[in-house]
Amino acid sequence: MTKGGVDSAMRPILALLLLLTAAGSADERQELVLSPCTVPGTTLAARCGTLTVPEDRNIRHGRTIGLRVMLIPATGGSPAPDPIVPLPGGPGDRVVANARNWIYVLSAARTQRAILLVDPRGTGGSGALDCDLDDARGHLAGYFREFLPPDRVRACRDELAKRA
Numbered sequence: 001m002t003k004g005g006v007d008s009a010m011r012p013i014l015a016l017l018l019l020l021t022a023a024g025s026a027d028e029r030q031e032l033v034l035s036p037c038t039v040p041g042t043t044l045a046a047r048c049g050t051l052t053v054p055e056d057r058n059i060r061h062g063r064t065i066g067l068r069v070m071l072i073p074a075t076g077g078s079p080a081p082d083p084i085v086p087l088p089g090g091p092g093d094r095v096v097a098n099a100r101n102w103i104y105v106l107s108a109a110r111t112q113r114a115i116l117l118v119d120p121r122g123t124g125g126s127g128a129l130d131c132d133l134d135d136a137r138g139h140l141a142g143y144f145r146e147f148l149p150p151d152r153v154r155a156c157r158d159e160l161a162k163r164a
Contacts, residue, residue, distance in 0.1 A: 032049050032050075032051045032069065033049050034047035034048060034049040034069070034071055035047065035048060035049060036048075037070065039070070039072060039099045039100055039103065040096070040097055040099055040100060041100045042100055042103075044072070044103065045073070046070050046071060046072045046073070046099070047070070047071045047073075048068070048069065048070050048071075048096075049069050050066040050067065050068060050069065051066070051067045051069055051118075052064050052065070052066050052067075053065060053067060055164070065121055065164075067118055067119065067121065068096050068118070068119040069096075069116070069117070069118050069119075070096045070099055070116075070117040070118075071083070071114055071115075071116055071117075072099065072102075072103060072110070072114060072115040072116075072117070073114050074110055074111065074112060074113050074114045075110055075111050076111040076112055079112060079113060079114055080112050080113050082113065083113055083114040083115060083116040084106055084109055084110075084113050084114070084115050084116070085115075085116045085117075085118070086102055086106075086115070086117065088120060092129075092130075093120070094119055095117045095118060095119050095120070096117050096118075096119050097119075099115075099117055102115055102117060103115065129160050129164055131152070131153075131155075131156030131159065131160065133148060133149070133152045133153065133156065
């Protein structure tokens with residue numbers, strides 16, 4: 001039996017996800033629908049979706065941000081109801097794009113538990129706040145310049161402020 005594309009075995013996992021993201025008041029919470037997808041760089045089946053949450057929980061009806069979610073099933077016959085949820089060290093560390101690495105590192109545990117990956121706000125598929133600050137490409141002299149040039153950082157901030 002499925003509801004919103006999620007079978008009953010996955011409901012505890014999705015409840016954990018909603019708790020972790022604290023998506024706002026009960027009337028603001030949205031159901032997360034997961035659809036079939038594949039783990040990047042592999043042919044492994046997973047389920048993916050986007051959970052929409054407030055950008056700023058203190059601003060009612062303000063902007064929202066979509067959090068990218070990937071659920072990789074356990075490989076054993078009777079998986080535990082609670083998944084493994086890796087938390088990246090960051091800052092800016094993407095999780096879903098590194099799913100292949102998480103599967104490798106957690107392969108023994110995956111026989112008993114699913115892996116729930118969520119790109120943190122501002123990374124990967126969760127509204128990435130990326131800017132190109134690197135002018136070193138193609139010439140050695142670029143590696144000896146200032147690491148974060150103030151003019152490029154200001155331009156980055158101004159560009160990101162339009163959407164975040």
